Amino acid sequence: MIKAVAFDLDGTLVHSLPDLVWAANAMRRQLGLAAVGEDKVSQWVGNGISKLVERASQELGEAPQALALFEAAYQSHLAVASRPYDGALAVLTELGRRGFALALVTNKASRFAIPLVRDLGLEPHFEHILCGDSLAAKKPDPLPLTWLCQRFDLAPAELLMVGDSKNDIQAAQAAGCPSVGLTGGYNYGEDIGLSNPDFTLDSLAALLELPALQQR
Ligand SMILES: O=C(O)COP(=O)(O)O
Numbered sequence: 001m002i003k004a005v006a007f008d009l010d011g012t013l014v015h016s017l018p019d020l021v022w023a024a025n026a027m028r029r030q031l032g033l034a035a036v037g038e039d040k041v042s043q044w045v046g047n048g049i050s051k052l053v054e055r056a057s058q059e060l061g062e063a064p065q066a067l068a069l070f071e072a073a074y075q076s077h078l079a080v081a082s083r084p085y086d087g088a089l090a091v092l093t094e095l096g097r098r099g100f101a102l103a104l105v106t107n108k109a110s111r112f113a114i115p116l117v118r119d120l121g122l123e124p125h126f127e128h129i130l131c132g133d134s135l136a137a138k139k140p141d142p143l144p145l146t147w148l149c150q151r152f153d154l155a156p157a158e159l160l161m162v163g164d165s166k167n168d169i170q171a172a173q174a175a176g177c178p179s180v181g182l183t184g185g186y187n188y189g190e191d192i193g194l195s196n197p198d199f200t201l202d203s204l205a206a207l208l209e210l211p212a213l214q215q216r
């Protein structure tokens with residue numbers, strides 16, 4: 001029986017790609033590189049900011065200044081075009097009303113993730129927020145989910161992970177937690193179904209129809 005739900009952030013609750021593209025291009029311009037579009041950047045998201053920057057400056061090989069350039073740009077442009085997906089706030093509110101404990105498990109570093117969820121009004125819904133730098137390992141490592149199970153005093157089977165990326169599904173599988181894979185997010189251009197989540201859904205709103213999430 002599910003008692004708590006852990007949500008991923010980028011590509012799951014928030015369409016953050018436009019601001020990530022903006023920051024990546026601000027960095028690339030200063031490094032003398034050409035601008036890139038959403039199609040490219042969406043494939044660089046998933047393993048945290050430093051990996052994104054590494055992928056976004058790959059043509060240069062070593063670019064020690066790249067991370068600082070990206071971070072300065074992104075910090076000033078976190079929630080300009082980023083928006084919660086349709087129904088995101090309503091789904092969090094309704095799951096809370098049904099008695100489920102909610103948590104956020106993102107690979108985004110806390111200095112970006114926290115102000116973003118605060119700005120978009122998502123923060124009060126979560127009992128715990130785990131970011132890419134909160135613990136010794138991030139998704140696809142199971143650590144954030146096993147940490148949550150301990151905090152919530154739950155068995156792995158009682159915590160549902162909802163995410164758009166194979167990192168979310170692999171973390172859930174390694175922790176022994178059930179998972180929902182959302183289509184339409186940022187999954188390196190791959191079909192999320194290939195990661196074998198327990199459920200594959202096309203929208204957040206469809207979560208509310210899952211039999212396991214009717215009532216805690
Ligand atoms: O920052 C990233 O690379 C991905 O963030 P997410 O875990 O919220 O999808």
Ligand SMILES: [Mg+2]
Nearest residue numbers: 008010011165
């Ligand atoms: Mg994601």
